[in-house]
Amino acid sequence: MTVDTPEQMFRKALHAHGYRVTPDRLRVFRHLLARTQPVAVAELAETLAGEGTHPVTVYRVIDCLSDLGVVHPVLLGNSAVGFELSAPFRDHHHHLRCRGCGRLFDLAECELDPVIRRIEEVHHYRVEAHELTLEGLCDRCAQKEAASAPSSHHQA
Amino acid sequence: MTVDTPEQMFRKALHAHGYRVTPDRLRVFRHLLARTQPVAVAELAETLAGEGTHPVTVYRVIDCLSDLGVVHPVLLGNSAVGFELSAPFRDHHHHLRCRGCGRLFDLAECELDPVIRRIEEVHHYRVEAHELTLEGLCDRCAQKEAASAPSSHHQA
DNA sequence: GTTAGTGCAAAATGTTTGCATAATG
């Protein structure tokens, strides 16, 4: 057997939950697949309006994808929320939000499994997903700040 | 010297940033201090309206507190955002959101420092704060689900 | 053919802004 493409997996996920495969849902999915950054729904609605998807439909499709677990919410800079694809549609990753330039960086590595397994044991929780967001300075902004300020303090 | 009370620290933080100490700001701060869970601004506005703080003022006060770093945003269940006090007004902690009952649990322990230090080294980032949210089942809901479903799969 | 999804218009909700008044430092 060959591996399913993301879109095939998406179609199966829709079927599995009794949702129908529609052009609008595919369009939203493909758009998210092509994006590297999380999108606010309002922005997504505005963008896709140009491609023929009604804004109201975008809201409904995002609800659908949330229900499927195909997307998950992420805190954007201004305490707004955006959405991005979840695993396995998108590699599991975390974020660093830079206080300097405001950009959101992806962190590919994730070494939280031992930490999470410990939490599960201590609390008898079952952890199915997790999200880590770091706030601080990206490499470039950290350099700038180091150049202007002589000494700096650390706190994580 | 004695240790400042949270409110004294808050007053100093206001001063330090050129903000004035006002009854409304104190009221919002005290309310947050008394709460155990993050609040959506709209809910906070509604609640404090009963205590004489105008809703519009609540929005402005939250902006102020965000600017000070006294509060930070947290993703609530329905992909809405809430705010809660940051350290040192509130002990550093993380959250587990339960898929079963929808409640948000605090996780007192945090063993992320080594993980974060590694990320800082690899990327040359400077990490100043971090937030971890787990999604899964609380102990009670995990038991219920274990009772109804024979075998279960794990994924973090 | 049955049921679910979409478009539209409109309502409900949430948030921001401009300006006059009140209060802080």
Add this chain to the structure above:
DNA sequence: CATTATGCAAACATTTTGCACTAAC
């Protein structure tokens, strides 16, 4: 007393809803 914060009203943006129509299965 100079400046910032608040209240109010209104603008603005965002999200939800009801219903007729269309499309998926």
